[in-house]
Amino acid sequence: MQDDKGLLIVLSGPAGVGKGTVCRALREQNTDIKYSVSATTRNPREGETHGVNYFFKSKQEFEQMIEEDRLLEWARYVDNYYGTPLDNVLDTINSGQDIILEIEVQGAGKVREKHPEGVYIFLMPPSLAELRSRITERGTETEELINKRMTVAREELEMMKHYDYVVENDEVGSAVERIRSIVTAEHCKKDRLINKYQQLVEVK
Amino acid sequence: MQDDKGLLIVLSGPAGVGKGTVCRALREQNTDIKYSVSATTRNPREGETHGVNYFFKSKQEFEQMIEEDRLLEWARYVDNYYGTPLDNVLDTINSGQDIILEIEVQGAGKVREKHPEGVYIFLMPPSLAELRSRITERGTETEELINKRMTVAREELEMMKHYDYVVENDEVGSAVERIRSIVTAEHCKKDRLINKYQQLVEVK
Structure with a gap:
């Protein structure tokens, strides 16, 4: 009987969002996740x-x-x-072991074409999260600055839409915790587990 | 602008699997999840x-x-x-708050018909998980006992297939941890977040 495969986890996001820092912090926690x-x-x-x-x-x-x-x-x-x-x-x-790839968005796109079954996590800069409250604070920002932020936000949304999960990197510890939760949840997905048990029940 | 809705989380599973115990343990951890x-x-x-x-x-x-x-x-x-x-x-x-319903499988089926957007978690008895190793331990179980276990496993698989996640209740603390991870991961799902930001970017 075939054992379960590990997860292919791809962590990506815009340049400068802190992918390396988050990955290192995750690595320091000595989880079962391997690093590519x-x-x-x-x-x-x-x-x-x-x-x-x-x-x-x-x-x-x-x-x-x-x-x-x-x-x-x-x-x-x-x-x-x-x-x-x-x-x-x-x-x-x-x-059967999980592996994480820390990779820029173009590379992530190529991996996704070949391995759509992977878990794709988009690390989001907190500025996008803050955008909501900022643009609603009337009168505190110039029209030009608001427009500039909107353009950045739209570009990031374009990238984000290809991913399964979006993790805000507001604070490294929180981002790591969310990534670990995503990995745990992915292992609990019915589609992964039911195949395992289906196989088991049919084999006999 | 409309705020994000909370998650409707439905915890179900076969009679005697320990839904109540797991839910109480989750409640004792004072998470942000409300209880129905x-x-x-x-x-x-x-x-x-x-x-x-x-x-x-x-x-x-x-x-x-x-x-x-x-x-x-x-x-x-x-x-x-x-x-x-x-x-x-x-x-x-x-x-905007999450709520968890601890409910038997028939009730969960009715809720799912009306609210397919909910997060459906099937709490699995550890016996099903152990089945794999047990049936492969040749000669230690009678044919009759193996057949009985197979019947139970098939029935549970039938129920399980309607759920999003399967959580093994091997140990209450681990089951609670997995449920918390699922809730965190669900909040990171791109489909939930992209609507929020799409709305934000389009509003202006």
């Missing part, structure tokens, strides 16, 4: 370890991984490649 | 307070509530009526 390690062609910095911070690859190795479709997503920044090795992700979820 | 108080025609017992344990009604009052469709669900046991007053539930969710 990215591959890169950039040189290791002081204190960085291969397989922990990054898988350090040569340009040739990286391009071969692209060629062989062994990356879940990849991008090129300046002169270096960055990407998510597929093997590590698949091995983890196939072994 | 049932109406009944039975006499108050020692220490029971009107509006806390039950809304105590005369048979005539209760039948009038049925007549006027003011009960979310109701049932008659022995000579007494039991039911969930609609007003209290709607007032709570309309004020």
Whole structure:
């Protein structure tokens, strides 16, 4: 009988929202969630370890991984490649363990195309949450500033709509707590559990 | 601008699974979740307070509530009526607060027909969870006992399939923790939040 697969959890959101900080805080809590390690062609910095911070690859190795479709997503920044090795992700979820990918929105979009069954969490800047009260405080903001905020809010809504969950990063501890709750809730979803038991009952 | 509604949370499951115990434990944690108080025609017992344990009604009052469709669900046991007053539930969710109903499976089915937007949690007896390992332990159970367990498992699966989440009541504290996580996760669902922000952005 096949064991349950782990969850593929993708944490994304606008640049500067604090994805890295939230992910590190989650990691420090020593949950059962594994962390996806990215591959890169950039040189290791002081204190960085291969397989922990990054898988350090040569340009040739990286391009071969692209060629062989062994990356879940990849991008090129300046002169270096960055990407998510597929093997590590698949091995983890196939072994029944959850894995989290911290990734920018374009990369998250690519992962979603291939793995719509993943759990997609959009980390939201608190400014959007505050927008509501701010724009209703009449007379305290200029028309121009309100319009600017509205444009940003609309752009973020466009990205947000592709996700399953939206977590406000008002405070790192709260954001981490919400992400942990989402993971727990996802494990309680009937659709996940009923298949397991259905299988069990039919096997006999 | 309209505020977000609270969640209608329905906790149900087979008789004897421990719905009452789990609900009481949840209540003792003083979360923000409100508890639906049932109406009944039975006499108050020692220490029971009107509006806390039950809304105590005369048979005539209760039948009038049925007549006027003011009960979310109701049932008659022995000579007494039991039911969930609609007003209290709607007032709570309309004020933005979550409310939990602890209810047997037939009642939960009636509530779901009227309120499919609710969050339906099936509390699962640990025996079903243990089934997997037990039936695979070859030779330790008689054929008859295995068949009996299979029948129970199939019946429970039939009920479970109408729910959003399945929570195993292996241990009260863990079950309560899972329910709290589900409520937190539901509040982070994109579909709930995007409407709120969409509204906000369009209003201006």
